[in-house]
Amino acid sequence: MRGIRSLNNIPKRCYAAARRSQALTEPLSVRKPTTPAAPLPPQNVQVSKLPNGLVIASLENYSPMSSVGVFVKAGSRYETVENQGVxxxxxxxxxxxxxxxxxxxxCRSVExxxxxxxxxxxxxTTVYAAECMRDHLDSLMEFLVSVTSAQEFRPWEVNDLTPRVKIDKALAQQCPQIGVxxxxxxxAYKNTLSNSLYCPDHMVGRISSDQLQSxxxxxxxxxRMALVGLGVKHSVxxxxxEGLLSTRSGAGAPVAKAVYRGGELRIQNNDQLVHSLIASEGGVSGSAEANAFSVLQRILGAGPHVKRGANITSKLSQGIAKATTQPFDATAFNASYTDSGLFGIYTIAQAHSSGEVIKxxxxxxxxxxxxxxxxxxVSRAKNQVKAEYLMSLESSESLLEEIGTQALTTAAYQLPDSVLQAVDAVTHDDVVKAANKxxxxxxxxxxxxYLSNTPFLDEL
Known part of the structure; x- marks a missing residue:
């Protein structure tokens, strides 16, 4: 057997049969050229509201991937003193x-x-989002609906969540930005918006199944809900x-309005990098005043636009660099809600120079x-606002969030052209007025x- 070579080593020669038909340069007569299918016309966002108050919004973009989200007005602002952290x-x-x-x-079915x-x-808001291939959307929708409308909260499973709550809080406490x-x-607030996104220490392990169900x-x-889909028909x-999400109908209790009060809280530790955030009440989400604050934020500086680059167009960076030679980071802070908002400056500086950086x-x-x-x-800042908004819509996650937030808040959808026109309408005087506010x-x-050199609010 030593003289027998492996079959894989046997040399092979392949020969092509001679073509006896027409020349290779001539097309085959038996096949007709096919014309590509015409692209489907683009669809606009469709929004409808059922008699029970549920808002439905969809955008059929003919994507092979479908995304569906259930948006619920169930954020931390709706917690009470008794169920903080729920x-x-x-x-x-x-x-x-x-x-x-x-x-x-x-878990296994979704996988x-x-x-x-x-x-x-x-x-x-609380958002439950699901994404899958278009062909499997019906099956995934069943699980999404059960997660949002058929909760059970078994006591032993709820108790097992306590370590995960502690881990979430520990990770958040390691980030100074989140803490500030x-x-x-x-x-800043007396009620509603003052509630933390994380469970307070005294409520860890004390949230019961009954409180969750309530x-x-x-x-x-x-x-208080909106069903939003991308790459899915509105009729679906x-x-x-109408079928699965209508188990709990009603308008819900009236929502308490946020009350702004102002104040000061300081976290004293040995960290030599001082994080400080000073703000006052800003604009309500979707208002013309909120657009003015967005433009003002870009004028002052909302972070570098080039990776690892310096924000040379930032008014904050330019002004602080003239006042100190110490390293620092400064950006404008802007948060808008349905009935209030916060606008201010966020600074990071060495403990010994934090005061001069803030001032x-x-x-x-x-x-x-x-x-x-x-x-x-002003013109440059408006261009930045518009560019950031349009680029965010290129992501399916951001687009789903944008459509869902508008549908949940106003039961309608504002086209991007209208948003751009609202930004263009911001004038020089509007920006000055926002800064004065x-x-x-x-x-x-x-x-x-380490706040020994950080001024108190009444010293600014």
């Missing part, structure tokens, strides 16, 4: 056993479909909404309030770090 636990309890499927079945599900929450923003809201029955109702969403940053806003801003600066308004301050 929205945080709700976010972690999305994959627990419900009336239709166990947690194990839910088998090649899909994904996620839950995010803010101070105003949370303290800013706590100091929160669901009060907030997960058709009058409407059918799902130099405020001096720049004061300069804008006096009219020391050119039309070229910050300077003359009641201030709120939150700071974290």
């Amino acid at each position: 929205s945080h636990v709700m976010r972690l309890a999305a994959n627990l056993t419900n009336k239709d499927a166990s947690g194990f079945k839910l 088998a479909l090649g899909g994904s599900m996620s839950v995010t929450s803010s101070r105003e 923003i949370e303290k800013l809201h706590e100091a 929160f669901v029955e009060s907030n997960f109702i058709t009058g 969403l409407r059918q799902v909404a 130099a940053a405020i001096a720049q806003i004061q300069s804008v309030a006096k009219g020391n801003v050119s039309d070229a600066d 910050f300077m003359n308004g009641k201030k709120t301050m939150a700071a974290s770090g």
Whole structure:
């Protein structure tokens, strides 16, 4: 057998048969050239509202991937003193056993479909989003509906969430930015928006199944929900909404309005980098004043536009660099809600130079309030606002969030052209007026770090 070579080593020769028909340069007569199918016409966002108050919005973009989201007015602002932290636990309890499927079945079934599900929450909304191939959307929708309308909250499973709540809080506490923003809201408002996105220490492990179920029955109702889809027909969403999502109908209790008060909270530790945030009441989301604050934010500086680059067009960076030679970082802060808003400056500096950095940053806003801003600066800032908005819509996640937020808040959708026109309508005087509102308004301050050289609010 030593003389027999392996079959893989036997040399092979391939020969092509001679072509006896027409020349190779001539097309085949038996095949007719095919014309490509005409592209489907683009669709506009469709929005409708059912008699029970549920809002449905869809955009058929003919994508092979479909995205669906259930938007609920169930953020932390809807918590009470008795159930503080319930929205945080709700976010972690999305994959627990419900009336239709166990947690194990839910996880394995979504994976088998090649899909994904996620839950995010803010101070105003909780969003349950799912994404999969268009062919499997019907199956994934069933699991999404069961997660949002058939919660069960078994006590032993809820108790098992306590370590995850602690981990979430520990990770958040390691980030000074999160801590300062949370303290800013706590100091700025008397109610609603003062509630933290994270469960308070005294409520960790004390959120019961009954409290979770009560929160669901009060907030997960058709009058406070919106069903949004990308790459799905509007009729399909409407059918799902009329059938499966109509188990809890109603408008819900009236929502308390946020009351701005101003104040100061300081987190003293040994960190040599001081994070400080000084703000006053800003514009309501969707208003012309909010657009003016957005333009003012870009004039002052909203972060570098080139990776690892310097924000050379930032008024804050230019002004602070003249006042100190110490390293620093300064950006404008802007947050808008349905009934209030916050606008201010966020600075990071060494502990020994934090005071001069903060005062130099405020001096720049004061300069804008006096009219020391050119039309070229305003035009550049408006271009940045429009570009950032349009680029965000290129992502399916951001587009779903934009459509869902508008549908949940106004039961309508504003086309991008209208948004751009609203930004273009911001004038030089509007920007100056927004800066004056910050300077003359009641201030709120939150700071974290070694604060021996950080001024108090009444010293600014």
